[in-house]
Amino acid sequence: MLIIENLHVSIAGHTVAEVEKLELANGQRIGFVGESGSGKSMIVMSILGLQPKSAKVTGSIKFNGVELIGIPAKKLADIRGRLIGLVPQDPTKSLNPTMRIGKQIAEAISLHSNAGKKAILRRVRELIDNVRLPDPDRIIKSYPHQLSGGQQQRVLIAIAIACEPKLLIADEPTTALDVTVQGEILNLLLTLSKELDMGLLFVSHELGVVRFVCQKVAVIYGGQVAEFGNADSIIKQPAHRYTDALIAANISLPRNEIEVAGNTNQLHSVRGSVPSIGEFPDGCRYRNRCDFAIDSCRSFVPMRQKDKDHYHRCCNPISSAEKPNVTH
Amino acid sequence: MSHIDVKNFYFSYAPRSARETGIWTLSNLNFSVEAGGFLGIVGESGSGKSTLIRNLCGLLPITEGHVHIDGCNLASLSAREMIDLRRKIQLIYQNPKRSFDPRMRIGRSISQPIRSLEKRAPSDEELANLLASVGLQAEHLNRFPHELSGGQLQRIAIARALSVRPGILLADEPTSALDVSVQAQALKMIAELREQLKLTVVLVSHDLAVVGRVTDSIIVLKDGVIVEAGNTANVLLNPQHAYTQKLAEAAAVVSL
Ligand SMILES: Nc1ncnc2c1ncn2[C@@H]1O[C@H](COP(=O)(O)OP(=O)(O)OP(=O)(O)O)[C@@H](O)[C@H]1O
Ligand SMILES: Nc1ncnc2c1ncn2[C@@H]1O[C@H](COP(=O)(O)OP(=O)(O)OP(=O)(O)O)[C@@H](O)[C@H]1O
Numbered sequence A: 001m002l003i004i005e006n007l008h009v010s011i012a013g014h015t016v017a018e019v020e021k022l023e024l025a026n027g028q029r030i031g032f033v034g035e036s037g038s039g040k041s042m043i044v045m046s047i048l049g050l051q052p053k054s055a056k057v058t059g060s061i062k063f064n065g066v067e068l069i070g071i072p073a074k075k076l077a078d079i080r081g082r083l084i085g086l087v088p089q090d091p092t093k094s095l096n097p098t099m100r101i102g103k104q105i106a107e108a109i110s111l112h113s114n115a116g117k118k119a120i121l122r123r124v125r126e127l128i129d130n131v132r133l134p135d136p137d138r139i140i141k142s143y144p145h146q147l148s149g150g151q152q153q154r155v156l157i158a159i160a161i162a163c164e165p166k167l168l169i170a171d172e173p174t175t176a177l178d179v180t181v182q183g184e185i186l187n188l189l190l191t192l193s194k195e196l197d198m199g200l201l202f203v204s205h206e207l208g209v210v211r212f213v214c215q216k217v218a219v220i221y222g223g224q225v226a227e228f229g230n231a232d233s234i235i236k237q238p239a240h241r242y243t244d245a246l247i248a249a250n251i252s253l254p255r256n257e258i259e260v261a262g263n264t265n266q267l268h269s270v271r272g273s274v275p276s277i278g279e280f281p282d283g284c285r286y287r288n289r290c291d292f293a294i295d296s297c298r299s300f301v302p303m304r305q306k307d308k309d310h311y312h313r314c315c316n317p318i319s320s321a322e323k324p325n326v327t328h
Numbered sequence B: 001m002s003h004i005d006v007k008n009f010y011f012s013y014a015p016r017s018a019r020e021t022g023i024w025t026l027s028n029l030n031f032s033v034e035a036g037g038f039l040g041i042v043g044e045s046g047s048g049k050s051t052l053i054r055n056l057c058g059l060l061p062i063t064e065g066h067v068h069i070d071g072c073n074l075a076s077l078s079a080r081e082m083i084d085l086r087r088k089i090q091l092i093y094q095n096p097k098r099s100f101d102p103r104m105r106i107g108r109s110i111s112q113p114i115r116s117l118e119k120r121a122p123s124d125e126e127l128a129n130l131l132a133s134v135g136l137q138a139e140h141l142n143r144f145p146h147e148l149s150g151g152q153l154q155r156i157a158i159a160r161a162l163s164v165r166p167g168i169l170l171a172d173e174p175t176s177a178l179d180v181s182v183q184a185q186a187l188k189m190i191a192e193l194r195e196q197l198k199l200t201v202v203l204v205s206h207d208l209a210v211v212g213r214v215t216d217s218i219i220v221l222k223d224g225v226i227v228e229a230g231n232t233a234n235v236l237l238n239p240q241h242a243y244t245q246k247l248a249e250a251a252a253v254v255s256l
């Protein structure tokens, strides 16, 4: 359904994203993980032509056979919303502060359907209920600032799924939600995906959430796919050193008294920090932060195959004899 | 004497109708935090966590009941005492990007609290020391917010909050906009600074794993009511209320 080939995004001459090949089948769910600044949003936003104005995009992104790169803005706008839904990363920036919530959801519905007023209102209420927002009468009449952070985020999800899209791009859609509401929203996305055969590109920094929702995971670093494979095998048997460090940094639920309270020694982070654009090293993007870097990391690192359906670009990968850094 | 003491506390954004209907945003809250304590507030989205934080630092008026900070009643502070309170209690928000003026260099932003609360201009050395306390260098003072990462900005927000030597730090989801790696750094930093400076900290987070790793007590909010409170290990490992149990189960599903 979605085929990305040789996608290249640059800002002021610096590469910010490059994806050689990524395919999403009907109803398939792929998760994007990686640190802040690794290029996750840049990749997914360029699918919808929503990259920053200063960015230059080349390559090919085909959606059901239609080339999206270079497509006229009007055509793209029609596809977006009707066939591709988007939950953008920043809820407060994405809602119109001067329009009531009910009207904003109704607009999303009427943009692509000619249902009557009554039917639209019914659908608005159904969507509000779908995303587990309480008290629909109040929500409909509220302005964005009168809602809590998590409530705003759910309004955006309602807008994105309003037209039952064929593909949903969700950029950190649950960061502001408590775990029980998050669980319900993730289940909602799963149900939509299964019942309507909706494809999902799901961006998150939480590996546990991605494993719950997606079949496949792409680990993003320096704008590239560093590792790609089935969610379980990526988490249990990572090959790339970056993936391994990312998993070790994950904060898991404390399971006993020792892990509770004040024991911050158990909190790990990936050494160093993500470079700014233009400051990534040549060769392996991660090599200047990696404890296992070797000479060959300095030259171009192609994608290699680890197993069936498991790919990575690491010169000194974790071998099967070695125990991953993973403590979970 | 408790550092923060909340008694028979009620709040509504529409107090008049709340008094008639009995429907409150926050209802009959009772809890206290000892000096040097680390309290976590968890709860449903929309349950009133951010509202409570804004009440604790005087940004929203208390509708009914009492909040005492250091023994002083928040509702009956003089203008002078209010300024003093602003210094004693500092706040960090969820999104570090939005808590900095994009047109202002970091050096200028970070000196604002000292300028407005202590009515003086901090020296360059003082600012450099502040940044050093959160592991950043003096060169960062000349940068603009967009030239820094989210993690760096959140550390600067922490440094800025601590610049006026508050006794209480209120943090509303300080790490949820950050990626896991940076999250660990920011949490470690808050925990370490708390030890060093003997701070009282209140941390709002929807992430049980985060709250569980750093706080020593927890209150659980649902629909504006405290449904469970107690020491962190007890609440997390042996939750009593059905909602807390649901919370712990849901957290386990997405935990690695
Ligand atoms: N409008 C812009 N102009 C210039 N550079 C930008 C712009 N937006 C993003 N960048 C840079 O592009 C790189 C990739 O950013 P991107 O937003 O894709 O990261 P991300 O993986 O989505 O991170 P996060 O988890 O913080 O959302 C970063 O270095 C970022 O600073
Ligand atoms: N300015 C406002 N006017 C009216 N109602 C408001 C206002 N701000 C928040 N509310 C409502 O008060 C309730 C509590 O909101 P609050 O922001 O405190 O929740 P929260 O627990 O912080 O939620 P989240 O986890 O989603 O941030 C919500 O139902 C919200 O819709």
Ligand SMILES: [Mg+2]
Residues within 6 Å of the ligand: A040, A041, A042, A089, A171
């Ligand atoms: Mg992003």
Ligand SMILES: [Mg+2]
Residues within 6 Å of the ligand: A148, A149, A150, B049, B050, B051
């Ligand atoms: Mg909040």
